Amino acid sequence: MLSLRVAECSLHSQKLAYQAINCRKHTAVLTDFGAVGDGKTLNTKVFNAAIRNLSRYASDGGAQLIVPPGRWLTGSFNLTSHFTLFIEKGAVILGTQDESQWPPLPVLPSYGRGRDAPGGRLSALIFGTNLTDVVITGNNGTIDGQGSTWWTKYRAKEYNVTRPYMIELMYSNQIQISDLTLLDSPSWFVHPIYSSNIIVKGLTIIASIYSANTDGVDPDSCSNVRIEDCYIVSGDDCIAVKSGWDQYGYKVGIPTQHLIIRRVTCISPFSALIALGSEMSGGIQDVRAEDITAIDTESAVRVKTALGRGGYVKDIYVRRMTLKNMKYAFWMAGNYNQHPDNNFDLKAIPEINGINYRDVVATNVTFAGRLDGITGDPFTGICISNVTMTMNLKEDKLPWNCTDIAGVTSKVTPKPCASLPEKRGVNCVFPTDRLPIEDVQLKTCSSA
Structure with a gap:
């Protein structure tokens, strides 16, 4: 009787319109399954039971689960295909600090070990694998990872596994994550991996600038990705483009490619607006970033690699950056020597080529550029044009430091x-063609 009522006549009465890649025929509300939103009652079993129940409608127009206003404490739960998780305004999904509620997972094939520690890893708060057509959205509802305890224990080296991410979807296709506020993830916030056709839109992502490894959005061995209209405050890179780590990454060999980043604002005093790497061993190609802003941030678009990485970073296009209070406007590091183990091959030389920046205005910059290639493996095809930087250095300091690079500039100050x-x-150059993900049109759907 419950499943029939949920599928055909949910008691949820508030009707809200939202934009999504697909709408759903069936609707249920989290409270239909006995959830308690007092911030104290654990709802892990309820989330998982609700989603299992709704998975039966995948072949009949799909289903959506509405999370109403309240504070919904939960551990990790798994999504299903042809499914929408809609988090209403005033609703907060709280990640529990009960570590028994975070199941262990095997290490990622392209990493060969946990990212934090040699052991395995813990499942993300919101997790899914081998899915098609998944939407995580709302009208600015909140997911709070309550990450501060995790950061403290990580820094005290109390874990032999990798901390949970907030949202992780693996081996999946047609993903939308949009119009939410994400707070204090235990580690990375949004981590699609081995996936394609992804839209990340309208997120407000906030963690303490002193938090540990709270990357905002990390497309990892993914293709056809659109990240837009996001505001990110982070203790690490706001956007980190990845494709696997050293010998494990280039063995798996799945690049991140065809990525659009636009209208993103970042605050990260100790990291980058956009990092390309450091885990880039499967390759990064065709990244297009435009109309982006960094404030009080260490660097803008940073390349991070080293001998032993293998792979490539090429065909990177950036235009219309606004930078304020930066340590580095341009930074490329060929000596980012963090390795998963000692089995990497120093003959695995990364290729860095075709990095294009144009139309940049930067104020209060400490160093215009620190561009360090690799001896015997220079970074080539660097182009920087139409850039004006106002420096805060004394006159006897060099604004640029360059080694093992080659390229051209025009109208750069x-x-x-x-x-x-x-x-x-x-x-x-900035490409004039359109990527397929740019032409994906969202539909107007209802939350009831």
Whole structure:
């Protein structure tokens, strides 16, 4: 009787319109399954039971689970295909600090070990694998990972496994994560991996700037991805583009490619607006970033790699950046020597080529650029054009430091290093074609 009522006549009466890749025929409310939103009652079993119940409708128009206002304490739970998780305004999904509620998972094939520690890893708060057509959205509902305890224990080296991420979808296709506030993840916030056709839109992601490894959005061995209209405050990179770690990453060999990033604002005093790597061993190609802002942030778009990584970072296009109070406007590091173990191959030399920046305004910058390639493996095809930077250095400090790189510049102030000579008339390229993910149109759906 419960399943019939949930499928055909949910008692939820508030009707809200929202945008999604697909709408659903069936609707249920979390309280239909006995959930208690007092912030104290554990609802892990309820979330999992509700989603299992609704999974039967995957072939009949799909289903959506409405999380109403309240504070819904839970451990990790798994999503299903052709499914929407809708978190209403005033609703807070709280990640429990009871570690028994976070099931262990095997290490990721492209990492070979846990990212935090050699052991395995714990399941994300919201997890799914081998799914199709999944939407996690709301009208600015909240997911709070309550991560501070996890950060403290991690720094005290109390874990031999990797802390949970907030949202992780693996081996999945057609994903939307949008219009939510995400707070204090135990580790990375949004981690799609080995997946494709992904839209991340309208997220407010906030963690303490002193938190541990709270990356905002980490597309990892993913293709056809659109990240837009997000505001991120982080203790690590706001967006970290990844594709596996050293020998494990280039063995799996799934690149991240065809990625759009636009209209994103980042605050991260100790990390980057966008990091390319450091786990880039499966390759990163065709990243297009535009209309992005970094404030009080260590660097803008940073390449992070090293000998032993293998892989490549190429065909990167960035335009219309606004940077305020930065340590580095441009930073590339060929000596980012964090390795999963000692079995990496120093002959696995990364290829860094075709990195394009244009139309940048930066104020209160400490260093214009620190560009360090690899001896015997220079970073090539660097193009920087139409850039104005206002420095905060004393006159005796060099604004640029460049080694083992090659490229050109045009209309860049202050004057770049000798390995980036001025070439008049150059306007660094930005593609004019459209990626398929740009043409995905969202439908207007109802939450009731």
